Amino acid sequence: MSDFALDDPSFYEDFLVEAQEHFEQIETNFLALEEAPGDLDLLNAIFRSVHTIKGAAGFLGLQKVQALAHVGESVLDDLRKSRMELNERVMELLFETVDMLKVLVDDVRIQVRKQGEPEDPDPSELIRSLEVIRKGGAAAAAAAPQAAAQGNLHLPALLQGLDEAGRKAGEAALIEGKSVVGIHAELDTAIYGTAFNPLSLFQMVELVGRLLYRQMIPREPLVDLDSFEPRDFHLDLVMVIEASEPLEEIRKVFGAVTHAVVTILPLELGGSAEAAAPAAEDRRKTGRRAADDKGASDTIRVSQAKLEHFMNIVAELIISKTMISHLVERLVPQVNGHPAAGVAKELAHASVYLDHVSKEIQASVLGIRMVPVKTIFSKFPRMLRDLAKASGKKIDLHMTGEDTEIDKSIIEELGDPMIHLIRNSADHGIESPEVRVKSGKSEVGTVILRARHEGDSVVVEIEDDGKGIDPAVIRAKAVEKGLLSQDRADAMADDEVIELIFAPGFSTAAKVTDISGRGVGMDVVRSNVRKLNGRVGVRSTVGKGSIFTIKLPLTLAIIDALLVKSGGQVFAIPGTAVEETLIVPPESLSHLTSRQAINLRGEVLGVSRLRTLLRSTAADAADEDGLSVVVIASAGRRMGIIVDAFVRRQEVVIKPLAPYLASLPGISGASIMGDGGVVLILDPAELLQLAVQEAV
Known part of the structure; x- marks a missing residue:
């Protein structure tokens, strides 16, 4: 990995947070895209996320991230413009691309925070694979551009004055499969006296693409020289560009121009000017409008370290409040009838008020630390998809209560236990499609993740409709491993026997797989949950399925x-x-x-x-x-x-x-x-x- 381009680590910290958010959104959209391959909104959303990661990586000098994101973005662009067909091979390569991007971004985290050794994978082979499917996709879709090439470039009303050379330049780029955009700039007389140079618009094009053609178009015919006003602009600027950025980025760049009305118009072959005009009119904005539309963000990012420090201060405040309350309790009975009784009474009132304020502060900081469990739930659809493919099973995942909030320090530690339990459900719980059909079930198994509040606790459940846990099998294994005597095993209730799956080294798997069955995992679940002052339990019915329940406090502090x-x-x-x-x-x-x-x-x-x-x-x-x-x-x-x-x-x-x-x-x-x-x-x-x- 190349050295960091910037000295300020805060830039990289912001990038890490934003990249993680984009990765979660990308994987969610990928899973939805598998169910609806032609959904253009999903493709556009994924494209924007990858584009944002690429742009930020380029700014920070993260060359590997930028290179891989760039070719992934190109594949997505081909898909959304129907130059490539979305098939299983393309989908798997896209998943691999996101997986490697996550590793590369995690390497940035390791280097910035100096925690561990980076993996530093080489993305060149994956980039070559992506380029190969792009060429194959372009060849398969070659008929579409050729068919479109038979038509002419249709221009919206604002670009009707474009001359033949400009039209040909736009047509040629579109035939090659490029994204072509027309830009119409109507300058305002308020420019006079300002430092703005209209020719700087040409330089702005370089930020979002390549200039193909530029022209000045008269606004209206000059009829009367006596009415000519020399300080008015009588010509509008028109540009045809080959866009390298999505329309949203182009609008952002030119939307910041003041004293001009800049209209962004996507161009295409075989379209109609009438169809393009309404959409173009919606995109017409001035610099003032752009500034108004930005608004002020109502959120800020605060580092976890600062929150931890704040929480420690609040904890010390709670201790101080308790000490003062204790002193008041000792003082008030001793000064009854004494001249200091009045002061003691006021001190008691102040203590009550301090107690109220400290509780408000405590509730406030806890609220800041609270995050929805969907931040961790969002990781599991992709994981369960991969587990199902690896085991040849069909599994649906349903999630409820994703907005249930819990302390961030707890949710970060909740990941490993949940991974173990979901892997257990996929491997041990859900049966193969053939077995499920024979037992009268749907061939598609179901795993349900639930979260809810119960008083001052959060309850997370992982339920599956698989084969369940057979107490007889557990008894036999426990006796075989020497964990119980036969008499003790026979005397135990079924619920107690099932709890033995949490014993260290206990496993009923007939063979070791890549998913589970190594004799580790369930004891780790209980150990990790106990570290969080929580508890984990299981209920199971043979042939019906199992429900694992994790109960945790809202906060640990x-x-x-x-x-x-x-x-x-x-x-x-x-x-x-x-x-x-x-x-x-x-x-x-x-x-x-x-x-x-x-x-x-x-x-x-x-x-x-x-x-x-x-x-x-x-x-x-x-x-x-x-x-x-x-x-x-x-x-x-x-x-x-x-x-x-x-x-x-x-x-x-x-x-x-x-x-x-x-x-x-x-x-x-x-x-x-x-x-x-x-x-x-x-x-x-x-x-x-x-x-x-x-x-x-």
Whole structure:
């Protein structure tokens, strides 16, 4: 890759963001184009995106990106002008082009941010392949230009004064398959006294194409010399150009001209001047109109680093607010009847107001960080298409709830788990067309992605209508791999057995494929989701399909938590995992095999003491007033945790643990309280796992 042409890295950062947006739009349009090959709107949209990437790459000196985008743009231009037929070979090459462009652009990211080593692929072979299909396409479509060449160039009314030489120049370029545009410029007398030189219009042509012909055309016949006004313009400028840029770009360039009415008129053979005139009239604009049409953008781009810094500041504000609230709670009872009582009361009011303002700021910054899940959903139609082709299956993808918003820091980490689950659905879930037909299903399988809000959480579901997960097969594999004894496997409920697919190294695949079946993946899904303070579960019916559910907090920085006390220490349990709290009589505690349990409204619920799970040596608190039990849920499983006391619900700011504390079982982070003390944040999923190990 060549050295960067510009010193300011912000140019490249903007390019990376815009290119990613264009890539997502291109792939969405490509998939739609496969279903509707003749859709000109789709082709035009794809062409504009590739053209924009090419132009930006040229400006930044990214030669490989520019070269590959240029030939891809040429193929798209041939397709939209019917000089080439869109077939499967062309479609695959276009997909390959976008894939390589993404790699080349990612290399730019690596170099700009100095993160890793660039791949630096050579696009020359792909460029040659694209050029070959262009030549083949041009030969196949040669009859169309030859047929059109029999006609004459039809001119709109504004260009009717063009002489024979100008007409011939336009006709010759059109016969060669070039894009030809006429430009009519009507100059205004306000030009006098300004620095604008009308001849600069010729130089502007070089930005969008090549000048074929230029001419001055009289506006109207001169009848009376006495009425001649020397300061008026009596001639209009007409140009015929071979366009290298789309009409939108040409309009942008000439739309900026002030004190002139510039009209852009696409020309063609065999057309009619009457048909072209209305469209041309719509494109007629002055420089003032162009300036008015631009408008002011209501969005700005902010780097992720700045948002993270802002969020950290807000987190510190929340901690400070909590400290002040704590001090007010201590102060007010002590100064009742004292002369300082009035000041203490005002301080309490100020504390309440600070609490309100800090919550507003917190909500605002969280809103800024929120992005719709469609930013990640948009990657999967292309991926599922390729998986279906690789496996010889037919799969449709449906997506709902794409506008559901989630914290950007979470959505960036959600990609890998979802990739694993979708690959699992495509390989293990959806059957081959032949098998589906034999079982009475449609030969086309369906995968559904859903997203929705549930309280302070986001739920993402991946559902397929495939063969489902057979508990009997899972039991047999678990026993074969030594994960369970036969007796233990037989005693487990089907739902518990299905959860074993998340065990490290567990796989039921008969053979390893390029898609899945390597014995890795599902355990990675659960591990990655747990890192996000979320949980993943699965429901499945044999012969009907499976639904994988990921539940995540809206944000990782600040969470609502239940503070509890155990062994003289305060702990925080993420509110998303707390189902309910209750006080039960000590005598209601019973032993079920090797575990303790309580009867919760007719349900036998396993319980464990938090002190025991955390292997604390602190003494148990007295249970005279009953057992304080927190019912938590994670990954579709529930249990009760016995604590000494409930403290309160409170927003806590999550701080990472020091490396030497990161391996503590059942702990996911820490937070600073109002009195300056530190509380440990519990990991509900790991507590459940510790409870299972305790019972074994």
